[in-house]
Amino acid sequence: MNVVVGQSGGPTVAINASLAGVYQAAVQAGADKVYGMRNGISGFLQERLVVLNEILYNEEKIELLKRTPACFLGSCRYKLKSAEKSEEEYQKIFEILTKYEIDCFFYIGGNDSMDTVDKLSAYGKKIGSKVRFVGVPKTIDNDLMVTDHTPGYGSAAKYVATVIKELVRDTEIYDLKAVTIVEIMGRNSGWLTAAAALAKGDDCNGADMIFLPEIPFTMENFFQKIEERLQVKKNLIIAVSEGVKLPDGRYVCELAACGQGEDVFGHKQLTGTALFLAGECGKRFGIKTRAIELSTPQRAASHIASLTDIEESCRVGGEAVAAAMNGQSGVAAIFVRASDKPYCCETGVADIHEIANLEKTVPVEWINADGTDLTEAYLTYARPLIQGELTPYFVDGLPQHLVLK
C-alpha cells in the first residue's frame, strides 16, 4: 500500500506538522511508500513526486519539519474544473494513482483544497476506484465550517497577540497623543484580528479597539470612537482587519486615493487599510499616527508557534490517515472540542461537502455591543489554542528549517 500527500493554498506555521502527522500515521498503518506531491495537485499532474520515507527517515527530520513554516512540499493555487468540463485531467490523475499504486490521497489545505478532495472523491466513486481521498484542513483564517478551529490558527493567533503586546509596550513610552493602527490578515472573517484581544492581561492594556469585517465600518463611527477614547487615554492602539468593509460592501482600503488595484489573479489587493486609516486619523486629529501591517509573518512566524497548534495539527493528519484506513473517502479530518476548561479537543471526520467552499465568520454575539472588542466567549474559545511553545532548533543564532532541495 502506498499513499500520497500534498499541500495547497496559503501557508501556515502548522501545515508541515500535519504533513508529519500524515506521514507518521501512514507509516504506522503499514504504508510502503509515502509519496509527497510537489506543488500540490498541479505538481501531481506532472508526476512531480518525492518519496517522503527517504527524506523523513529519522525523528530529528520529523521534528525539524514541524518547526518549518510554509509548505515543505510546495503549494499551488490550482482549482480543478468539474469532471464534465475537463475529464482528461481526472483521467490523468487516476492514471498516476494507478501507476504509483496509491490507495490513499491526502490533501492539506483550505476550503479550495477541500473542493479538490470533494471532486476527486466523487469522480473516483463514479469510476469505481478504491482510492480514498481525505482532506486535512489548514488556514490561519480559522474560517472553515464544522471543525472547532483550524490547524494553523493557534500559532497565527499567538503571533498576533504577542506582537500586539510588544507594540503596546512600544506605543506607551512617549508622553504624547498618538494613534497606532495595526492591520491584521483576514479578508472576510475577523478570526485572526480577534486574536488581538488575547493581548490584554495583568501586564498589558491590550488593543484599545478591534475592528472586524463582520461589523460594517464607517469613518464617522471610527473617528467618533477614537475621539472619545483620546479623552481618557493618550496612546491608542487599534487593531483592524485588512478586510473591514463599508456598509455598501466596499473594502475600506478602496477609499484610499492611491489604491493598489488587483493582483495578477484578479483578487483585490487589500494592502493599505492601516496606512489609509492612519493617514485619515492624522488629518482629522492632527496627532502622530502610525500604520503597522503585520503582513506575511502572521502565517510564517514558526519561531513562536503554539505547541497546542503544532501537536493538534499533527494529530489531525493522523486522523485523516485513520479515516482512510477505515475506508472513508470524501471526508476531512476535523477538531471537535469536548470542553473549554480544562481544554480538551478530539479529532473526528466530517463530510467534505460540509467544509468545501464555505466560510465561517466570527459569531456576532462574540463581538461586544460597541463593535470594538471581543467578548469573554471568544477569549474562552481562543485562549487554549495559543498555549505552549515549540522552541525552534537554533543553529548559529537562527531557527533551522527542513528544506526540500
Added chain:
Amino acid sequence: MNVVVGQSGGPTVAINASLAGVYQAAVQAGADKVYGMRNGISGFLQERLVVLNEILYNEEKIELLKRTPACFLGSCRYKLKSAEKSEEEYQKIFEILTKYEIDCFFYIGGNDSMDTVDKLSAYGKKIGSKVRFVGVPKTIDNDLMVTDHTPGYGSAAKYVATVIKELVRDTEIYDLKAVTIVEIMGRNSGWLTAAAALAKGDDCNGADMIFLPEIPFTMENFFQKIEERLQVKKNLIIAVSEGVKLPDGRYVCELAACGQGEDVFGHKQLTGTALFLAGECGKRFGIKTRAIELSTPQRAASHIASLTDIEESCRVGGEAVAAAMNGQSGVAAIFVRASDKPYCCETGVADIHEIANLEKTVPVEWINADGTDLTEAYLTYARPLIQGELTPYFVDGLPQHLVLK
C-alpha cells in the same frame, strides 16, 4: 549616595537590560536609592521620579525587566537647548539633582541622548558640580561611533534574519515568478538591513539582493538586476532599507505618487519604499509582487531577543556605573571587540564627544562590488551578535512583561 537613570529616544529590545545593568551595579556600588526618571529628561524636569529599589526588589523582577521591550521608564524626544540659550532649564535640572542628593546621572539612549549627557556634563563642570553624567548607548540602528556595535542591534538583527528565513520559506512555495520586497528600518545607515545577509545558510537561500542606503539607488539598476536574476530563479526576495536614496539624495519612496509627507516632527515619513518598489516591479515585469514592511516589531520583538545582546546590554550598564564611581563624567560606556573567533567583547568608556550627534554607516568595503550583498567581513562582524536566546516567561501562552503602572 543616590543615582538616577533615564531612557530616551526610540525603543529597542535591550534598553531595559541596560537599565537592569545600571540598577544592579549601582546597588552593588552602594547606592542608597536608584531613581528612575519617567520619560527621560523631560520627566526629570517635572520631578517625575520613581524609586527603582521599590520596583526591582527581587531577581525575578529584574529578569522580567530584561524580557520587556521598549523603555520601562518611558522615553522622550527632548533635546536640551544650549546652556547659553536656556540656562534656566539647566539650573532646574541641577536643583533637582541637589534636592534628591543625586551623585550620578545615567542616560540610556542614541546619539541625541548622548548630546544631553554631553551638555549636562559640560554645564556641571562649569558650575563646579560633582555630579557625574554617563551615557549608555542603545539603538537598533548600530550607527554610533567608537563602540564596536550598539546595545539593541543584535536582537534587531536576529529578528530580521529570522523573519527573512521564514519569508524565504513562504515565498518559495509557489511555482510562479514573483518578487517580494522586504523593507527594513534604517534611515541613513544600512546596518539593520545588512542583517538580512545573515539568513543565508545550508537551509536557506537567503535574500537574493540587499540594498543599503550607503550605495546610491537607481531604478534602472534595480530593474536590470531583477531581470538578470529572474532568468535563473523564479522567486526573488529583496531586502531594501527604508532609507535607500537616489543619486540626487532624495529618498526612493519620495518617487511614490502617493507620498506620506512629513510626520508631526517634520521628519520625512519613509513608509512606503517597499510598496512603491513592488508596485513598479509589478508594472515592469507583469509578475506577482509583494511588499512587506518589517516595521515596529524590529525594535520590539523581545520574544526573539539575542541573549548575547541582552547580556552585553546589561554589562554596558554596569560599565557606566563603574565609570561614574571612578569619577568619570561626560563619557559613554562602549563595546570594544577583542576578537571575532572566538568572539570576545569587552566594555570600556569613550569621551561623549566622540559619539554624540555622529553617525556611523556600513563600511563600503563590506558591501560587495555589485552593491547587492554583504561581504564575509560583515558576516564575521555580525554573526556573534545574534547568538543565544533569552526565552520569554510565557504565562497563559504569551510573553510576560514588567510594566510600570
